[in-house]
Amino acid sequence: MNRRLVERLTEAAIATFLWSFRLVIVLVVVLGSFLTIVSGKYDLETWVRLAVTGASLGSVYALIALGYTMVYGILRMINFAHGEIFMGGAFAGYFTAVVLDDAGFLNYSPVTALISVAIMIVVAMAISTLLAVLVERLAYRPLRNTPRLVPLIAAIGASFFLQYTFRGFFGPGIYAYPGIDFLSQQAPIPLLTIRWVELLVIVAAVVMMTVLYLFVMRTRIGTAIRAVSEDKSTAALMGIDVNRSIVTTFAVGAAMAGAAGVLYALMFRQVTFFVGFIPGIKAFTAAVLGGIGNVPGAMLGGLFLGEIESIGPVLFLDGLGVPAPSQLKDVIAFTMLVLVLVFRPSGILGERVTKDRA
């Protein structure tokens, strides 16, 4: 009797706590937004600028998130090293850019600049794919069908291994991407203040996501991947090469991450061995946000997260008198992660997996 009572009370306390947690978040968001907008400190142009930044950042997150979501879909495993695959792409793009810059091709004209970016993206995709296939072969494949924490820990190990391999290869310094003059100019689009680089990032990301979506939905191997995600053993019985499907999933996800690495580096103009870590976690957040295992969901989640991260600090926190709110943008992103996991683990578009599909 007494035990039952204690348990009841604890449950009530937990419920109360969770509700007050929701309440506080809603309060901060509503009150903060209201005060910020009322204060009139920011005009429409600023908001549009923030939204544009958010959209380009979000497209990068979406590209990375695709890899998380596809691998999770097929192996039920969080590929913790995916952020490092992204970093590898950024490095590959950097060295390609340097070569092209030395040849005088990069800044010769806007057309050569665009061709250069295309070359950089292709090289980055190739290197990232290579890295991912290696990691899959050496670290993950031997661990299929082990308890769930085992591959996750191996993935954390792979993440550190890749980071510090790159640190060993290229040193701890920051590499500044060669500037592409034309990309930092304004694009002539009415009503929007958008730089060419942001436009390029958004367009490139949209094109690649479309291609990926078609690949997954329309091609034979894409169908195979979906079948393996659905049920490995049945897929194998239908004559699908499960291993090949899994490797393809890793490769495709890594190619997207490699492209994202170049796009990210074009925006921020620098790359270090540690550059993949935070975007990696955020892209994972985006994947969860959209519903993990769900390809369109990852795209949506990425975009949403980019916007929240860009607009959120100013909109929610500035009105509340928080000093230097942009310092806290990562706090907002990670809080998002926790909120989604706690209150809607199925994400925006996904099915319910975090609790049930254990």
Added chain:
Amino acid sequence: MNVDQIVPLAGDDAPPTESIDWRDVIRVGLLGGAVGVYLCLVGIVPVFDTRPLVSGIISLGEAAIVAAIATTGAVAARNAHGTVRSALMTGAVAGLIAGIMLSLLIVASELVNLRGFMLNASPQLVALLTFGMGLAGAWVPIVAGLVLGAAAGAFWLVPVRYRSPIVRGFLSIVILGLFAGLLRAPLLAAGMGQLARLLFASEGLTIFGAVLTFGLVVGGRIVRQRFGFQGRLDALPDARRKQLLAPAVVLVLLIVLAMPLALGPFFAQVIALVALYVLMGLGLNITLGLAGLLDLGFVAFFAVGAYTVGLLTSTAEFGLMQLPFWAAVPFAVIFAMLFGAFLGLPILGIRGDYLAIATLGFGEIIGILARSNLMLPLLGGPRGVINIPKPIDVSATHFLAGPVQIYYIALVFAALIAFIAWRLRGSRLGRAWVAIREDEDVAEAVGINLIQTKLLAYMLGAAFAGLGGAVFAGLVGSIFPSSINLFVSINVAAIVIVGGMGSIPGVVLGALFLIGIPELFREFSDYRFLFYGIALIAMMRFRPEGLLPSGIVKRELHVPENVGPATAVTGDTTPG
């Protein structure tokens, strides 16, 4: 298999059972070469070259590349069935391939502009690989690979009972060479300068020392095998064995207690840190090892503990109450525990791997907040909280001054936590944790309240993290946001995983390996997380239960080879 189609000459006069799988040999050679090139380019060979193992003969960096090639040869010859010809040939070919790859590396870094972006394709590396001859010495690795590979292949010709002693002999040269500086100092201090100079150079062993070590270890192992001490010890009845082992335990205890005093202030600092991580590892061991919750945000509670002590005791700017250290410690523990409840309540319902990422997010949030302008008026932002008093206030000449006292304090706390963990493991709560770790659904079905039980584990882990933070604040005497980083969490998690989840001696061993060695050897510290990465992957691949596992975890995680995947699957293939 389809072997002879590649190299037909193998079957000429050798009996068919001795045919060599050349495809395998070539693959091993290429793999070994890739490892060698990787070791060079990632910087392990050139950077570790600065530390001599055997003075004037071989450095640690050279030893790494030699070991890579020798391993290649030995692995390639593993199926050579002990015939002289096949063992030598397979080893030599694999070594040759690896050597060619290294020599291609030399050519690439001298002729092509590899140096333009690979930091370590330096003249120093080329000099090291060619004995200073540069491009003209590109043949050196090829010849060396051939010879070393053949020698390593010949290893299989040695009778089985001598193989393990030989490997151990080489290993002990490496280990003694590494610790030479450490062993030399006390010998010199004890007035045995002659002996010290005979065995140890200023860095590394002397040649005589190396030969002596090798001889003693190999001889010792062989004698031991011959007389079977281990078997005789195992054969003894329990009581008698305990009687024999008791003096050894007492001796180890004495050494542990005397270590910081005997080996000087630098070493004291290192082992104080090791002891601190043992403390925290034992804390996480409850969360991760017993309850199976992978908490990657350990640093959050560490931060709460450290900042609580800092704010309550500091006599400088941000200090609130100027309490003595010991009065602040209970607050640190309680706050960290409450904080654990606060963070744990919302997220403990979610499944294991998500929990890991969510807690990682918490750790990052706390770090960012500590750095931010928002918390600046309270926590001091990048200026940190300084002037935290020492736990034991003694004069600078007292033997407890400095890190030595932290070492003892951390040891006492670690022993306390170990005791608590040990008592808890057999209790109702501990068994509930183990049940949850093994299967949440079944545990819930037999009436375990998941959230409550997990919350208790999480809060206990948090409390000990807070204690760790408090001791850390006492050790450093200040707390800055730069100390609140992901690496604290990763260090602690890696200690528990590598040492052995749920195992108390495992945590101690893990802390010695993962904290002690990188702190002790400055040139290792750059590669610390590279080794962590390799260690974590290798651990999960070959020994997921850790170095010194507890019995239950071992049975749970170590799937025997002959058991099909069907029995090992944990819901992986069942959708929905």
